[in-house]
Amino acid sequence: MLFTRLQQRKVPDHMCGIIGYVGSQGTDVTSILLDGLARLEYRGYDSAGIAVLSPSGELELHRRAGKIANLAATVENGSRPGLSTLGIGHTRWATHGRPNDENAHPHPDCTGSLTVVHNGIIENYAELRQELQGSGHVFRSETDTEVLAHLVEHAYTGEAQGDLTEAVRLALQRVTGSYAIGVVSRDHPDLLVGARCNGPLVVGLGENEQFLASDITAILKHTRRVIILEEGEIVTLRPTGVAITTLDGTPVQRDAIIVEWDAEAAEKGGYPHFVIKEINEQPEALRRALLGRVRDGQLHLAELQRMEQEGLLNNIQRIVVVACGTSYHAGLIAKYVIERWARIPVEAVTAAEFRYSDPIVGPETLCIAVTQSGETADTLVGIRQARERGAPVIAVTNVVASAITRISDAVLYLQAGPEIGVVATKTFVSSVAVLYLLGLYLGQARGRITPEQAHEYLAALELLPEQIGQILAHAVSADDSIQPLAKRMARVSSIMFIGRGVGYPTALEGALKLKEISYIHAEGFPAGELKHGSIALLDPDTPLIGIATASHVYEKVVSNIQEVRARDAHVIVVATEGDEKIRLHADDILYVPATLEELSPLLASVPLQLFAYHVAVARGCNVDQPRNLAKSVTVE
Ligand code: F6R
Numbered sequence: 224m225l226f227t228r229l230q231q232r233k234v235p236d237h238m239c240g241i242i243g244y245v246g247s248q249g250t251d252v253t254s255i256l257l258d259g260l261a262r263l264e265y266r267g268y269d270s271a272g273i274a275v276l277s278p279s280g281e282l283e284l285h286r287r288a289g290k291i292a293n294l295a296a297t298v299e300n301g302s303r304p305g306l307s308t309l310g311i312g313h314t315r316w317a318t319h320g321r322p323n324d325e326n327a328h329p330h331p332d333c334t335g336s337l338t339v340v341h342n343g344i345i346e347n348y349a350e351l352r353q354e355l356q357g358s359g360h361v362f363r364s365e366t367d368t369e370v371l372a373h374l375v376e377h378a379y380t381g382e383a384q385g386d387l388t389e390a391v392r393l394a395l396q397r398v399t400g401s402y403a404i405g406v407v408s409r410d411h412p413d414l415l416v417g418a419r420c421n422g423p424l425v426v427g428l429g430e431n432e433q434f435l436a437s438d439i440t441a442i443l444k445h446t447r448r449v450i451i452l453e454e455g456e457i458v459t460l461r462p463t464g465v466a467i468t469t470l471d472g473t474p475v476q477r478d479a480i481i482v483e484w485d486a487e488a489a490e491k492g493g494y495p496h497f498v499i500k501e502i503n504e505q506p507e508a509l510r511r512a513l514l515g516r517v518r519d520g521q522l523h524l525a526e527l528q529r530m531e532q533e534g535l536l537n538n539i540q541r542i543v544v545v546a547c548g549t550s551y552h553a554g555l556i557a558k559y560v561i562e563r564w565a566r567i568p569v570e571a572v573t574a575a576e577f578r579y580s581d582p583i584v585g586p587e588t589l590c591i592a593v594t595q596s597g598e599t600a601d602t603l604v605g606i607r608q609a610r611e612r613g614a615p616v617i618a619v620t621n622v623v624a625s626a627i628t629r630i631s632d633a634v635l636y637l638q639a640g641p642e643i644g645v646v647a648t649k650t651f652v653s654s655v656a657v658l659y660l661l662g663l664y665l666g667q668a669r670g671r672i673t674p675e676q677a678h679e680y681l682a683a684l685e686l687l688p689e690q691i692g693q694i695l696a697h698a699v700s701a702d703d704s705i706q707p708l709a710k711r712m713a714r715v716s717s718i719m720f721i722g723r724g725v726g727y728p729t730a731l732e733g734a735l736k737l738k739e740i741s742y743i744h745a746e747g748f749p750a751g752e753l754k755h756g757s758i759a760l761l762d763p764d765t766p767l768i769g770i771a772t773a774s775h776v777y778e779k780v781v782s783n784i785q786e787v788r789a790r791d792a793h794v795i796v797v798a799t800e801g802d803e804k805i806r807l808h809a810d811d812i813l814y815v816p817a818t819l820e821e822l823s824p825l826l827a828s829v830p831l832q833l834f835a836y837h838v839a840v841a842r843g844c845n846v847d848q849p850r851n852l853a854k855s856v857t858v859e
Contacts, residue, residue: 239328239342240266240314241424242441243405245415246432247462249278249306253298256312259434259441260291265490266437267641268314269322269623273298274329274338274407275310282338282409286327308412308462311405311435313340317623318638319348320365330369332376333361337387337408339375341368342437343422344638346400346515371398375406388459388468391416395457395470400514405435415460418470419452421510426450426458426465428479433460439482440490448479498644498740498846502832503695506688508639508649509825512656517685520678524664527617530633535615536668539589543582543614544571545605546593547856549647549735550654553619554593555728557658560821564666564680574601578608586613593658594618595637595650597625599856606630619657621650635661645852646739648832651732652691652825659684659822683819687826690816694829705830708795708811709837715766718743719757720831721750721787722770723780729770729797729824733831740846741839750783758790766793768834769809772827773799774820784808797827 240263272286313328320326329338348367360373374394383390403422427434427442434442467475494500544554554571597620618631637653666672722730731747796809815826
């Protein structure tokens, strides 16, 4: 019951993990924090740190790149803080700045009197940093988070007059972006302050002690009484109790809930598998891909500034997208869209072929490497070759400081948060979104897209998270048709997918997802190509999924579907809401909201992911770790 309630709330997830503790009696806070961080490990991270109030009243800081075990060893070998009443800890998944000791959280203010942990992205950090430096604040890391520490310090020593909660409130009023934070000060041994805006944060209620955490897993060992903070709320935790207000200071009453999950279910946010959790995180992942890049209807790709200044993009005659698997499908979508928007010829090539093709590339060929892990061996080798031949390279990846980032001229990060399920779901959606932004950028730079057109595309892009949310909400409603369909299809031995234009890579990705996690043979084809041979495979036992969302080739796809139906195949169609005509040509229909043709893969892919997931579950497959697959393919 509670599972369902929390799922429906769609608590967004993020990279990084936060743990905080405040109690009335001296206890081993260090162990509580390290244990909590270990339980947040599954979220993915590349450095970790804690700050504990020492018996002498100082905030002792320990931060280490790498695993929590490194941090624990540093703490044990150094001055392990004694019994304490207060502390915060953090696992960091790098977004701004490398994953090293200095960039690990917690981040102190100028004097070390207070310290902050943060999960999310501060969009306007560059301006704030400049302003704070101008008024004398000294920065010691490359992170966006550090501006929060200085903003709180500024307010604490000024307007808030030593009131920590008020200082946090004032600081957050300056910030745009997403965050969940925890703040402690050596002046207040019995006070922990937390706040949330588009980042998960829960409060655990104990006896004369309270906990703050990114998710319930981290505190389940200590308490099952939990309050889930809502967007735009600040919480003040004291050993005697907690008080919540909104960002404008209005008090909020919220009852605690009693958590009945076990720890494993809690890690998955109440979902039975990481894959379905990550499918449900797609609206948030998409928002994060646009974060800081689409502002007031304008496109800002600051990441490309250096390439622009060096003139690397001035003479581009051709683009080659190099990628594997799902990332290759994202690249194929980019081919259609960039060619249309920028009128530059684009080729999408699987990296394993590219690297052995003696590729014809040079300074006039822009190479785009799409790799969510940033470590795929074939993609890395292919891109190295391209660079050796003088090609400028832009990487699209989810992992900060991964190998691909070191051999690229510019990096566009997905900012999607860790993906634990082996198969790519949310990173596919994020990769496609980032490639759209790159396409619009190139289209505008070439004068092929007017500011008005760009505005229209960006507005449609910004609508997509909500539209994906609608598909996901429908899929858990009583009207859902995907699960019953998946159950019916679970015993077939082969399924074909067809599409045209951007619907073709959507079909390829739908087929790949299905075969990867359900082990049903699945193949995607360009719809017009089917009759040139593969149609021979069709019979009443081989269903076909057609992508027939609104597009300039809609009628053509419908004709191809008719050809298939004439062979008695069972036809399932992904169509645009409001398309009644398609009912004449389909046995089952999966509707998605209307969007611009170019953007349609991001909506059409979602029911296909859900279909693959439910078929796999119905077949009893290991959806999170399918046989023979690895998350990072670092061998040829
Ligand atoms: C499919 C999948 C793989 C990867 C491919 C490339 O679900 O996960 O096909 O897309 O191995 O991986 P990256 O993007 O890390 O280079």
